[in-house]
Amino acid sequence: MKKNKISKNWVNKQRRDTYVRQSKVDGYRARSAYKLIEIDEKFKIFKGGMTVIDIGAAPGSWSQYASKVVKSGKIISIDLKDMDKIKNTIQIKGDFTNSEIKNHIKSYLDKGPDVVMSDMAVNTTGIKNIDSIQTGELCKEAMVFSKEVILKKGFFISKIFMGSTFNEIVALGKKNFKEVKVFKPKSSRKDSKESFIICKNLR
Numbered sequence: 001m002k003k004n005k006i007s008k009n010w011v012n013k014q015r016r017d018t019y020v021r022q023s024k025v026d027g028y029r030a031r032s033a034y035k036l037i038e039i040d041e042k043f044k045i046f047k048g049g050m051t052v053i054d055i056g057a058a059p060g061s062w063s064q065y066a067s068k069v070v071k072s073g074k075i076i077s078i079d080l081k082d083m084d085k086i087k088n089t090i091q092i093k094g095d096f097t098n099s100e101i102k103n104h105i106k107s108y109l110d111k112g113p114d115v116v117m118s119d120m121a122v123n124t125t126g127i128k129n130i131d132s133i134q135t136g137e138l139c140k141e142a143m144v145f146s147k148e149v150i151l152k153k154g155f156f157i158s159k160i161f162m163g164s165t166f167n168e169i170v171a172l173g174k175k176n177f178k179e180v181k182v183f184k185p186k187s188s189r190k191d192s193k194e195s196f197i198i199c200k201n202l203r
């Protein structure tokens, strides 16, 4: 399909999408907010006072929701891209896979985070296996980091793509955490291979 046809389809899809319309009403910067809201409704993750690390945070709808629910808590948001400010949120611009950025994140922690969440994704190629492998690598890196810093009873949440890396990531989750669930929120587009892994209680 030609590039301008793809973008026209994307614009039409956005116009029809109820979550896009709702995000404008609720003041969220992206429809992705509703995926995290559904995850929270199902797994009861966020409470007031929590410290949350949001990796791959731009434009910021997950951080907006987290900021609302942790109230006096703290959010540390990381992305390659700039983000507009969000209340209670420390923003770091950089590549999460860079060890200096990881040390920068750690420098803001006075205790382990209660939640580490990653919605990181590379620009999708449309070739499902490549998208799955690349996003899988980011998920694994976020999980290894979370294991290093998270509180014993903390939650690790990450986007994953169904595909060749799926089983490996679930196995890695089970090796590191006592409880592991995979969940596809209703707000995640049906034609997307995206799903989410929710891990709780470090081993």
Ligand SMILES: C[S@@+](CC[C@H](N)C(=O)[O-])C[C@H]1O[C@@H](n2cnc3c(N)ncnc32)[C@H](O)[C@@H]1O
Binding pocket: 029, 030, 032, 033, 055, 056, 057, 058, 059, 060, 061, 062, 063, 078, 079, 080, 081, 094, 095, 096, 097, 119, 120, 121, 122, 138
């Ligand atoms: C789907 S968007 C995140 C949407 C976000 N959760 C929200 O609710 O607004 C994925 C983000 O991952 C970021 N990303 C991808 N690779 C990254 C990396 N290595 N380090 C930091 N951010 C990364 C991209 O820049 C992009 O903004």
